[in-house]
Amino acid sequence: xxxxxxxxxxxxxxxxxxxxxxxxxxxxxxxxxxxxxxxxxxxxxxxxxxxxxxxxxxxxxxxxxxxxxxxxxxxxxxxxxxxxxxxxxxxxxxxxxxxxxxxxxxxxxxxxxxxxxxxxxxxxxxxxxxxxxxxxxxxxxxxxxxxxxxxxxxxxxxxxxxxxxxx
Numbered sequence: 001x002x003x004x005x006x007x008x009x010x011x012x013x014x015x016x017x018x019x020x021x022x023x024x025x026x027x028x029x030x031x032x033x034x035x036x037x038x039x040x041x042x043x044x045x046x047x048x049x050x051x052x053x054x055x056x057x058x059x060x061x062x063x064x065x066x067x068x069x070x071x072x073x074x075x076x077x078x079x080x081x082x083x084x085x086x087x088x089x090x091x092x093x094x095x096x097x098x099x100x101x102x103x104x105x106x107x108x109x110x111x112x113x114x115x116x117x118x119x120x121x122x123x124x125x126x127x128x129x130x131x132x133x134x135x136x137x138x139x140x141x142x143x144x145x146x147x148x149x150x151x152x153x154x155x156x157x158x159x160x161x162x163x164x165x166x167x
Contacts, residue, residue: 033076033088038064044072049079050088051133057086065090068097070145076152078130078137083157087131090139092148095124095166101150103128103139109157118162120150125164132158 030047031039035058039048051057066072076090092098102119120128128150130137139152154161 033061033063034058036062036064039066039074041066041069041072044074046074048074048076050076050137051078051080051084051086053079053081056080057084057088060086061088063088063090065092065141065143065148068092068094068143068146068148070143072143073141075140076138078133078135080133080135083132083134085132087129088133089127089129090141090150091167092126093167095126096146097143098122098124098126098147099128099141099150099164100147103130103150103152103154103162105154105156105161106136107157107159107161108134108155118164120164124166126167127165129163129165130154130156131161131163132156133161 028046030049031043032052033048033050034052034056050061050063063076065074078084099120100122102117104115104117107114130139134155134157136155137153139150141148141150
């Protein structure tokens with residue numbers, strides 16, 4: 001059934017759609033990340049759940065972004081029940097595709113008022129490491145076809161919990 005026809009049918013039904021004794025999944029709106037992986041461009045725009053509590057991070061995890069392409073967008077949320085002993089890294093794959101932006105780190109063990117913002121060097125930092133993340137950690141990256149614009153927050157009891165590096 002075509003999508004326009006489906007929308008019209010749903011309008012006739014009052015916008016309600018019921019499925020009984022069946023399972024229906026149109027599209028996954030999120031991707032789980034628990035181990036080193038290379039992201040797919042087709043998952044641009046989907047939420048990426050990092051270290052889901054049930055599985056956690058298998059080890060220090062490298063999340064490789066796909067080849068730079070204008071309009072790609074990836075959002076990451078760390079979901080854990082406590083501080084993870086593992087770290088995760090977002091990697092562009094090439095120093096020519098560096099990060100622009102930054103990440104704020106908040107350390108709840110340091111009197112509750114220790115917030116620091118970390119920035120890449122704006123000419124070659126193509127890797128960003130999130131050390132010992134806790135719930136509330138998130139990052140978003142958007143590509144302009146060459147570089148990746150980065151914004152995020154790390155909740156971590158580790159001093160200098162964000163590090164930027166070249167390949």
